[in-house]
Amino acid sequence: MSTSGQATSHQVLSEDVEQAIQGFAQALAETPVFQAWEQAAWALRQDETAQTTFQQLATLDRQLRPLIMLGALDIGQRQQLLQLRDTYFNMPVVAAYGRAEDELRTLCQEANAAVAAAAGLDLTAWCGSGCCG
Amino acid sequence: MIEERLRQAAERLGQTLRANPAIGNYLAAQARLEADLDACGLLDELASRQAKLRQRQQAGPLTEEDLEDLRQVQRRVLDHPLIAAYQQAQQELLTLLPQVNDRISQLLGLDYAGVARPTSCCG
Numbered sequence: 001m002s003t004s005g006q007a008t009s010h011q012v013l014s015e016d017v018e019q020a021i022q023g024f025a026q027a028l029a030e031t032p033v034f035q036a037w038e039q040a041a042w043a044l045r046q047d048e049t050a051q052t053t054f055q056q057l058a059t060l061d062r063q064l065r066p067l068i069m070l071g072a073l074d075i076g077q078r079q080q081l082l083q084l085r086d087t088y089f090n091m092p093v094v095a096a097y098g099r100a101e102d103e104l105r106t107l108c109q110e111a112n113a114a115v116a117a118a119a120g121l122d123l124t125a126w127c128g129s130g131c132c133g
Numbered sequence: 134m135i136e137e138r139l140r141q142a143a144e145r146l147g148q149t150l151r152a153n154p155a156i157g158n159y160l161a162a163q164a165r166l167e168a169d170l171d172a173c174g175l176l177d178e179l180a181s182r183q184a185k186l187r188q189r190q191q192a193g194p195l196t197e198e199d200l201e202d203l204r205q206v207q208r209r210v211l212d213h214p215l216i217a218a219y220q221q222a223q224q225e226l227l228t229l230l231p232q233v234n235d236r237i238s239q240l241l242g243l244d245y246a247g248v249a250r251p252t253s254c255c256g
Binding site for chain 1: 134135136138139140141142143144145146147148149150151152153156159160226227229230231232233234236237240241242244245246247248249250251252
């Protein structure tokens with residue numbers, strides 16, 4: 001669990017809310033699912049082949065993005081992109097991260113449902129750009 | 134199924150938030166608004182006018198009369214005490230709850246709301 005820094009944002013949170021947040025975050029961080037996700041994320045960051053392939057995929061995607069948006073990829077470009085995506089997402093370390101992330105998402109959604117039931121509202125609905133991105 | 138310790142910590146966080154004045158105010162303002170037929174009717178009227186004007190706009194520009202009609206309804210909405218109180222309570226939560234999310238996210242090293250948000254919210 002990250003403990004670095006004291007965000008200015010939490011200065012306006014009351015002491016009881018801050019303590020409850022810390023208790024919740026600690027309980028979540030100490031679950032096997034969360035720790036497995038941290039492990040998988042670390043393994044992915046350490047894997048040079050996966051990182052290199054990801055950079056290649058990101059570069060190719062960026063280059064082809066205008067054509068993708070226009071539906072103007074030719075067969076060769078489409079195959080190149082799909083092959084590189086398949087290569088990346090089928091790497092064991094990437095697939096393992098994907099599974100760990102899915103399990104973490106399920107756990108966080110269940111935990112959040114418990115928070116929402118007790119609070120009377122879902123705090124995630126008030127944060128960010130919304131569920132539609 | 135979440136572990137008991139996590140479930141208890143989640144409930145404690147939820148109860149603590151529920152006891153926060155901003156959330157209590159919001160839930161009370163929401164309940165008062167939903168119980169008031171006049172206020173709900175006004176909001177329905179506004180939504181209906183907006184939808185009709187959006188449709189008309191596809192056929193051509195709106196007239197000044199169309200816009201003034203809409204503005205009148207908007208003024209009545211903003212002037213309604215229960216609606217104004219609800220919007221004020223909403224604004225307070227829009228300040229508080231992202232800060233709660235930011236703090237949780239900081240401690241966990243991930244975007245909590247991004248991960249914990251229900252995936253079916255768009256139907």
